[in-house]
Amino acid sequence: xxxxxxxxxxxxxxxxxxxxxxxxxxxxxxxxxxxxxxxxxxxxxxxxxxxxxxxxxxxxxxxxxxxxxxxxxxxxxxxxxxxxxxxxxxxxxxxxxxxxxxxxxxxxxxxxxxxxxxxxxxxxxxxxxxxxxxxxxxxxxxxxxxxxxxxxxxxxxxxxxxxxxxxxxxxxxxxxxxxxxxxxxxxxxxxxxxxxxxxxxxxxxxxxxxxxxxxxxxxxxxxxxxxxxxxxxxxxxxxxxxxxxxxxxxxxxxxxxxxxxxxxxxxxxxxxxxxxxxxxxxxxxxxxxxxxxxxxxxxxxxxxxxxxxxxxxxxxxxxxxxxxxxxxxxxxxxxxxxxxxxxxxxxxxxxxxxxxxxxxxxxxxxxxxxxxxx
Numbered sequence: 001x002x003x004x005x006x007x008x009x010x011x012x013x014x015x016x017x018x019x020x021x022x023x024x025x026x027x028x029x030x031x032x033x034x035x036x037x038x039x040x041x042x043x044x045x046x047x048x049x050x051x052x053x054x055x056x057x058x059x060x061x062x063x064x065x066x067x068x069x070x071x072x073x074x075x076x077x078x079x080x081x082x083x084x085x086x087x088x089x090x091x092x093x094x095x096x097x098x099x100x101x102x103x104x105x106x107x108x109x110x111x112x113x114x115x116x117x118x119x120x121x122x123x124x125x126x127x128x129x130x131x132x133x134x135x136x137x138x139x140x141x142x143x144x145x146x147x148x149x150x151x152x153x154x155x156x157x158x159x160x161x162x163x164x165x166x167x168x169x170x171x172x173x174x175x176x177x178x179x180x181x182x183x184x185x186x187x188x189x190x191x192x193x194x195x196x197x198x199x200x201x202x203x204x205x206x207x208x209x210x211x212x213x214x215x216x217x218x219x220x221x222x223x224x225x226x227x228x229x230x231x232x233x234x235x236x237x238x239x240x241x242x243x244x245x246x247x248x249x250x251x252x253x254x255x256x257x258x259x260x261x262x263x264x265x266x267x268x269x270x271x272x273x274x275x276x277x278x279x280x281x282x283x284x285x286x287x288x289x290x291x292x293x294x295x296x297x298x299x300x301x302x303x304x305x306x307x308x309x310x311x312x313x314x315x316x317x318x319x320x321x322x323x324x325x326x327x328x329x330x331x332x333x334x335x336x337x338x339x340x341x342x343x344x345x346x347x348x349x350x351x352x353x354x355x356x357x358x359x360x361x362x363x364x365x366x367x368x369x370x371x372x373x374x
Contacts (some may be wrong), residue, residue: 052361138184
């Protein structure tokens with residue numbers, strides 16, 4: 001068993017995160033109602049992945065919500081608000097770029113740019129242009145639980161590059177990331193329109209291209225509907241549904257995703273979250289995968305530092321690698337808020353079980369992390 005413990009690095013990473021006092025908001029206002037806000041986060045995590053025979057352990061930037069820095073500008077113009085958002089990941093060694101064969105850290109590239117986004121909003125709705133979220137971005141990840149900080153419908157942030165190991169001891173060419181997804185939307189160079197809110201409902205549509213990648217000339221379209229409301233007794237409910245199309249530039253066929261999610265948070269702290277999605281691939285030989293996800297969670301303030309969230313979830317996917325393949329994943333996590341330093345600390349366990357006619361060992365991941373925001 002190969003184990004690479006970097007406890008010194010872990011201590012340094014967490015010291016950098018937790019020794020810094022909660023900073024005052026870096027917000028600069030003008031005398032016309034506008035402001036400029038600087039913000040960011042650091043997210044180190046100790047991640048240990050067991051493929052059934054070997055264990056790999058690293059301190060990495062968690063791709064679940066990577067370390068980043070950003071700037072937001074707002075300026076009122078009459079009854080409208082103009083906003084500009086610039087945000088980029090820091091390009092630190094992250095959890096999406098490692099597996100049993102080693103690490104392949106890319107450093108900062110232009111694909112780490114998250115937002116270069118211009119928007120104008122008013123009573124008529126909101127128009128956005130530039131690099132930013134498509135309408136389907138987040139539609140599979142509506143989650144009102146606090147434990148959703150670490151445990152949500154995308155199940156392979158920390159071990160997606162790892163290969164499943166066959167029961168014969170040899171590594172397959174199938175990764176955890178190949179075997180599961182929630183089909184959630186992405187950020188693109190896009191134009192987008194969102195309606196004003198009507199009784200808790202908003203709708204949107206967008207068209208975009210992957211302007212950060214020189215190898216992707218496909219067109220992307222999506223539409224979506226969202227709902228958010230609080231009912232009597234303090235019951236919170238949120239839901240989203242979206243339909244997105246990737247139109248292949250080479251004529252190989254379109255890919256169409258239908259996704260949705262919903263979450264309810266009771267005043268007692270108990271919450272229930274579900275998500276589901278299907279993918280229709282027109283490309284020859286491609287399978288049409290689908291999945292279902294569910295989670296039960298509870299949150300309360302048991303310690304003076306801040307609230308605590310615990311939860312357990314389950315994911316079931318079919319036909320991701322080929323017709324007839326199946327993926328089952330489950331996880332459990334606890335997340336602790338530390339209000340004084342604006343930090344969320346968590347411990348998570350995740351188990352993936354994949355079958356496609358051959359026998360594979362389960363892939364297991366333990367994650368100890370902390371996300372500090374400023």
